[in-house]
Amino acid sequence: MAGTRGLVTQIQHFCIHDGPGIRSVVFLKGCTLRCAWCCNPENMLARQELGMNPGRCIGVNQCGRCLEICPEKALRLDATAGVDTKIHVDRERCSSCFSCVPVCPAKSFTQYGKWMSVEEVLDAIQKESVFYAESEGGVTLSGGECLMQADFSAELLAAARSMGFSTAIETAGNVPWESFEKVLPYTDVVMHDYKCLDDERHKKLTGAPVTPIIANFRKAYEKFPNVRFIARTPLIVGVNATVEHVKGVLDIIRNAPNVKDFELLPFHELGVSKWTYVGHAPRLPFHFEKPDTSLLTQLRTLIDNSFGRNSPER
Numbered sequence: 001m002a003g004t005r006g007l008v009t010q011i012q013h014f015c016i017h018d019g020p021g022i023r024s025v026v027f028l029k030g031c032t033l034r035c036a037w038c039c040n041p042e043n044m045l046a047r048q049e050l051g052m053n054p055g056r057c058i059g060v061n062q063c064g065r066c067l068e069i070c071p072e073k074a075l076r077l078d079a080t081a082g083v084d085t086k087i088h089v090d091r092e093r094c095s096s097c098f099s100c101v102p103v104c105p106a107k108s109f110t111q112y113g114k115w116m117s118v119e120e121v122l123d124a125i126q127k128e129s130v131f132y133a134e135s136e137g138g139v140t141l142s143g144g145e146c147l148m149q150a151d152f153s154a155e156l157l158a159a160a161r162s163m164g165f166s167t168a169i170e171t172a173g174n175v176p177w178e179s180f181e182k183v184l185p186y187t188d189v190v191m192h193d194y195k196c197l198d199d200e201r202h203k204k205l206t207g208a209p210v211t212p213i214i215a216n217f218r219k220a221y222e223k224f225p226n227v228r229f230i231a232r233t234p235l236i237v238g239v240n241a242t243v244e245h246v247k248g249v250l251d252i253i254r255n256a257p258n259v260k261d262f263e264l265l266p267f268h269e270l271g272v273s274k275w276t277y278v279g280h281a282p283r284l285p286f287h288f289e290k291p292d293t294s295l296l297t298q299l300r301t302l303i304d305n306s307f308g309r310n311s312p313e314r
């Protein structure tokens with residue numbers, strides 16, 4: 001397993017919403033789901049991709065450097081943008097050579113995905129880790145789906161743990177059970193999603209049924225009693241912002257003492273524009289909205305009651 005490399009989109013430091021304490025979050029590229037509301041669509045495909053933000057381009061009359069350098073003739077003027085102004089990427093022709101990235105003075109292009117060794121990732125984390133031990137923080141693997149790169153994730157978390165970092169993952173659970181078995185022995189905290197509990201609706205919204213995901217989570221609770229699990233739902237009106245959904249998740253986790261919390265994450269639209277940057281048509285077949293404050297309070301009260309927040313132990 002030594003020497004495994006992972007496809008990393010980004011490493012963010014000093015994060016406080018991705019596990020206990022202050023953490024570095026490593027975003028791994030590739031996911032097995034296609035959630036219609038995804039706010040990290042640049043992490044969906046398990047290969048390197050070019051991102052292009054046409055809003056940054058200053059126009060070919062002013063510049064045009066990328067047109068000259070592209071070896072595949074994959075860049076051309078966007079006919080829909082009007083007179084001679086903006087650049088369009090032909091995704092069929094683009095070979096992801098990323099020659100256009102450094103030449104653009106407006107930073108219109110982004111390289112999504114870089115192959116990195118465990119040592120390279122740890123080196124990047126260590127430089128920023130001075131506050132982590134004090135806050136009981138550490139390293140969180142996110143994505144995409146970090147369990148798609150199970151060998152790399154296991155090796156990285158094992159090394160991080162041996163250096164004294166707390167280890168955590170964020171997973172949607174739509175992977176073979178063997179991936180859990182490889183990674184969870186090196187994981188302190190597992191944040192895992194319950195997006196919708198009906199197979200047909202889950203498939204329509206994410207591309208896969210939920211039953212195998214629930215089976216994986218139940219098995220993980222049982223096989224890894226010392227791992228701390230945190231259930232989560234990205235809360236969206238019209239999808240899962242209901243008493244029925246919250247009660248359904250509470251029913252699943254109720255008898256698992258190592259599930260320590262159930263967090264509701266109200267939907268935000270911050271990532272929607274990124275769908276077009278990577279050339280995907282936005283998968284937004286429904287009208288998604290945030291839950292209002294009173295509904296959120298009602299749902300959080302249900303969770304608090306289930307976890308007996310006033311008692312010292314669940």
Ligand code: SF4
Nearest residue numbers: 070094095097098100
């Ligand atoms: S990544 Fe390479 S092939 Fe793709 S548009 Fe840029 S220069 Fe052309």
Ligand code: SF4
Nearest residue numbers: 057058063064066104
């Ligand atoms: S290099 Fe950048 S600013 Fe110049 S034309 Fe290409 S995308 Fe536009």
